[in-house]
Amino acid sequence: MVYEEMLPAHYGKQLDIFDNGSLQKLSNLARDDITSGPRIYNEFTTAAFRAAHSRIPKFIKTADDRYNVFNEGHFEDSFFDPHVIHQQGTGDLCRGAYLMENLKISSSFGDSVRNHLLKHKKGQHGMDLLAINIARGRDHGIPGYYKYYEKLQTDPKCKPLYQKWIKSGGLSTTTKKIDKLYEKENGQALYESRDDIDLYVGILLETHLDGADIGPTGACIQMRQFKILKDQEYWFYGKTGFWNAAIKKELIDQFDLATVLCLTDKTMKEVQKEPFIYENDWKATGSTEKCASKRQNLKIIFEKAYRKESPATPFWARKISPCESITCFNNGNCIENEINQQPKCNCIEPHFGEQCEEHPCDEYICDNGGSCSFNNDTQTAE
Numbered sequence: 001m002v003y004e005e006m007l008p009a010h011y012g013k014q015l016d017i018f019d020n021g022s023l024q025k026l027s028n029l030a031r032d033d034i035t036s037g038p039r040i041y042n043e044f045t046t047a048a049f050r051a052a053h054s055r056i057p058k059f060i061k062t063a064d065d066r067y068n069v070f071n072e073g074h075f076e077d078s079f080f081d082p083h084v085i086h087q088q089g090t091g092d093l094c095r096g097a098y099l100m101e102n103l104k105i106s107s108s109f110g111d112s113v114r115n116h117l118l119k120h121k122k123g124q125h126g127m128d129l130l131a132i133n134i135a136r137g138r139d140h141g142i143p144g145y146y147k148y149y150e151k152l153q154t155d156p157k158c159k160p161l162y163q164k165w166i167k168s169g170g171l172s173t174t175t176k177k178i179d180k181l182y183e184k185e186n187g188q189a190l191y192e193s194r195d196d197i198d199l200y201v202g203i204l205l206e207t208h209l210d211g212a213d214i215g216p217t218g219a220c221i222q223m224r225q226f227k228i229l230k231d232q233e234y235w236f237y238g239k240t241g242f243w244n245a246a247i248k249k250e251l252i253d254q255f256d257l258a259t260v261l262c263l264t265d266k267t268m269k270e271v272q273k274e275p276f277i278y279e280n281d282w283k284a285t286g287s288t289e290k291c292a293s294k295r296q297n298l299k300i301i302f303e304k305a306y307r308k309e310s311p312a313t314p315f316w317a318r319k320i321s322p323c324e325s326i327t328c329f330n331n332g333n334c335i336e337n338e339i340n341q342q343p344k345c346n347c348i349e350p351h352f353g354e355q356c357e358e359h360p361c362d363e364y365i366c367d368n369g370g371s372c373s374f375n376n377d378t379q380t381a382e
């Protein structure tokens with residue numbers, strides 16, 4: 001869902017440019033090749049991925065199963081209000097969200113989260129998510145925008161993104177906006193110098209890459225993160241003989257956003273084929289999917305996956321045999337006591353101990369370079 005639907009919707013053709021399109025290709029990496037580890041970059045969580053906060057709209061809508069809007073309210077009035085979900089259902093909220101166009105990633109942060117974040121219904125004001133995000137970058141000690149800009153431009157994976165962006169004038173329009181932040185007016189400026197500009201602020205101000213919804217620095221940090229996650233994830237889901245046999249991988253592959261939306265509630269009859277992309281009249285253009293057939297497809301695969309290919313008892317419900325809970329070293333083997341079902345290691349001499357981990361020579365210190373050996377006849381170490 002993330003790699004086949006969300007990222008193409010966010011980055012468009014820029015996906016082909018980043019690291020030779022590697023985000024769209026399946027990784028062939030074996031576990032040992034992955035040296036990066038499943039890490040999440042600080043600059044990703046504290047800044048780049050939070051750029052989406054600037055898209056949060058002022059209103060929420062709810063729509064019935066024919067997509068007729070029947071309620072519209074200020075987003076800021078719905079914090080701490082689970083009634084919205086109880087009364088109007090997740091399906092109604094999802095359909096309402098379909099009908100709204102997202103705001104673009106930009107520095108014009110929505111008022112609902114800029115001044116009213118988590119505001120109580122009777123409260124006068126809430127918190128400011130823009131300020132929180134800037135503060136979060138600072139308290140994690142991440143460098144400023146320009147440090148990232150300069151470094152990432154030379155990153156082989158991201159370099160082509162910047163080159164294309166600079167060529168099409170992205171740099172000059174961005175610089176004009178950023179320069180204003182430290183230009184003094186009446187002796188005062190928002191920032192003292194360009195080096196102080198926070199990464200989050202720079203990302204929000206960057207002119208977007210062609211066909212994408214974000215500029216090169218935000219995109220580069222996000223794409224590098226998704227690349228690492230893909231390598232890790234592919235190793236996990238793509239590995240057969242683990243909990244996911246091939247059929248279960250097929251099940252995962254079937255899960256697109258449209259299917260997930262169909263499963264939100266029973267009233268969902270049809271959904272947009274590519275819900276990540278806003279389409280004003282998606283029903284008129286016929287880009288719809290019937291939920292009944294999506295649910296049916298899923299049911300068939302579920303049945304195949306869990307009846308034919310899996311052990312009768314799922315792994316999480318399987319009774320663990322006592323011998324699986326103990327390791328017998330030095331070729332010892334485990335036997336289960338028939339009376340009390342406790343595991344016991346049967347050791348090969350001269351090893352002994354609860355897990356056959358001991359050897360008579362362990363405690364024998366031989367001076368002057370001598371070495372210890374075990375005499376089987378006398379059962380002694382010499």
Ligand code: HEM
Binds near residue numbers: 044052133
């Ligand atoms: C109604 C919509 C949303 C609200 C009200 C919201 C609010 C918040 C809040 C209050 C935080 C914690 C801020 C802090 O104390 O540092 C946060 C963190 C975050 N949000 Fe959102 N958010 C929303 C949607 C999104 C979306 C759509 C994305 C990305 C696609 C996103 C990405 C993140 C990330 C990456 C973090 C940091 C998580 C971490 O550090 O582990 N948020 N959000």
